[in-house]
Amino acid sequence: FEKLLAFSENFTYQSDFDESDIRNQIMTYFKVGCNFSPPNVIILDAGDPPSSDSAVHKCLKMYENEISIGNNDYINVVADEAIFRRGISFCKTNNKIKMILGQWHTSKDMMSTLITIFSGYGIFNMAGILGVRFLDKLEKGVDFRATSKVLELIWVAVGLAIHLYAKKKEQSLDDILEENKLIKIWYLYFQWASYWRAHWFGIRWGIFDLQHESLKAFSPLFPIAGKSNYARSVTHHIYCIENNSRLRAMLRVAPSVNLTNPGHFFAYDEALETFGVKFVKQNVTRIPTDSEELKLKIKATQLEKERTDMLICDYIGDYVQSSKPHNIQSRKEKIWELVHQLINAFESENPLKNPIFEFCNNLNNKGIDQLVAAGPRKIHIQWKHTRTRLSDNKFCAAIINKREVFCKCGQKVILDNDYDEKRLNEHSRNSRCKINNQKRQLGLPGLFPVLPNPKKVREDLEDSSPPPPPPSPPSFPNKPCPGLHSEQIVTYINRTPATYGGARRREVIGKEMFPNKFPNKLPFNSKKLNKEEITDFNQQMIVESEWFIDRLGKKN
DNA sequence: AACGGACAAAGTGGTGTAAA
DNA sequence: TTTACACCACTTTGTCCGTT
DSSP states (O other), X not given: OHHHHHHHHHTTTOOOOOHHHHHHHHHTTSOOOOOOOOOOEEOOOOOSOSOSHHHHHHHHHHHHHHSXXXXXXXXXXXXXHHHHHHHHHHHXXXXXXXXXXXXXXXXXXXXXXXXXXXXXXXXXXXXXXXXOOOHHHHHHXXXXXXXXXXXXXXXXXXXXXHHHHHHHHTOOHXXXXXXXXXXXXXXXXXXXXXXXXXXXXXXXXXOHHHHHHHHHHHTTHHHHTTOHHHHHHHHHHHHHHHHOHHHHHHHHHOHHHHHHHHHHHHHHHHHHHHTTOOSOOOOEEEOSOOHHHHHHTHHHHHHHHXXXXXXXXXXXXOHHHHHGGGTOOSHXXXXXXXXXXXXXXXXXXXXXXXXXXXXXXXXXXXXXXXXXXXXXXXXXXXXXXXXXXXXXXXXXXXXXXXXEEEETTSOEEEOSSTTOTHHHHHHHHSTTOTTTOSTTOOSSTXXXXXXXXXXXXXXXXXXXXXXXXXXXXXXXOOOOOSSOOHHHHHHHHHHOOOSEESSOOHHHHHHHHOTTTSOTTXXXXXXXXXXXXXXXXXXXXXXXXXXXXXXXXXXX
16 A cells, blocks of 8 residues: 555646556556466356255255366365355365355455445545446446446545645645544545455456455455445455465465456356346356366357457456446546545535535534544454464464474473463463573573573474474573673683583583494593594584584674 | 482363353 | 363473482
8 A cells, every 4th residue: 555655646746647547557566467378167057046055055066076076176166255155054064165255246345335335425426526427326336347447436536635635735644634534534435445456456467465465454344334244255255265275375376266267257247147147147166177078068168258258358458348338438537627626625624515525414523433433454353362373472483283382492382272372471481491581591691591401302303393493593682781891701701611502411422423432331532533523523512502602702 | 420219390181161 | 163261180391419
């Protein structure tokens, strides 16, 4: 968003650009991932009308049988909200089918949500200024392209107006938001609509992260607008993706899934609605192989081709077609007209009386406060015990799995419950944890602790478990020493006989390394070693050491 | 120094319960 | 049913200290 805002500032005083310039500008910030080979798309039989749970389940079962899949494979079924919702229960009992929420439908509903929420705040009047004729159709979101167009135009206009206003007043956005409630409302619209746009761009350009994150940010609006079904499904969808790294990686790495599926959805759904077919919506499944099926479905594929043309038309960006029939001509002038009207409204003494906002029943103080209270918040769809939270713990060095974690002191701690940091905290408070425990800080406080007992061999522990990164070496908190001046420290260091420590005794190590030279009771003696052996021996000592003194004064 | 026993403290697995 | 939390019994680890 900062990027978006920043470029809006740049354009502040040029008034000869329109929303497509902005679109291009945004596009430069992201890498468009679309270099992929076309996936195999197979059209499957249509089942019963998916108006009940059992019908959907039957349909999914049928897909599963039709497509022969290995034991470890599963089908990802992309579906719209209604099917997705019914499919959830099916997935729980059958791990061969995984549901993905079709993002195009989601995007469509995001728009509808935006309209619902801001309908009381004058969004229709703005649309009217932009020249939209059929406001009732706008509300229902009948025509996806037209609606998205209008919302985008309003978004651009609002963004421009707010930034111009801020520039005129020479105030920061935060200050303005404090004093002007009207702007606050539309700034909120700007933000939410930005999430929607980001989601949309994420779909169009195959940027999975952008799409996913913005959907996450937008999700709290669904319940507010009374779209409980979508709220539930989106939450589940996000949950599935968050918890399935394989799926996430697939969506991210293979833009084909990411890009074509929502795109295809667009085509199917729009085509079907154009032909007047009701209640029957197509599922699209993407599977890696199986050309036999493809041959069998040539007829369906031919139909598909027709529809795909429409997809491509939209996908390439043939916006002229879609904008003309909907009375959005000369958009540039209209946008700027709206921008100026908005600025006037913002500047006027009593902005609520402005014609733009007439007949807006929610546009009073109470309504505004309500909306502001529901404003953008960081929503985490997370529980208390999560991996993220655990890894944020001060003492967490590495997470081995959901029940095991390394403390920074090197101690492995087994957790009471999954990702529950309680035991880790408990451990850190104990004397055995050398990171936090003051009792253990013998020697010079704040310089380096004297480790009373050399650590037992820890290498085997780390070597045997390559996946978790070995715990980082203990970083002791360095506190300023009150009683020593720097020269004294230097003197102390120079008088200290040892250079490194924390390892096992040299005799033990020596006997272990050269069992042939020092059998049984024969004491270790470094003089019995040759040059190479001494080098090896010293290296081993350094490897096992946990600290060493740099006499030049650099602490390590 | 190495070893081993006694003791204390910390770690772990299991269970139960309340709340959502 | 899931999550969070507390409690308890048992195991493991660390420390002290005397003996070899």
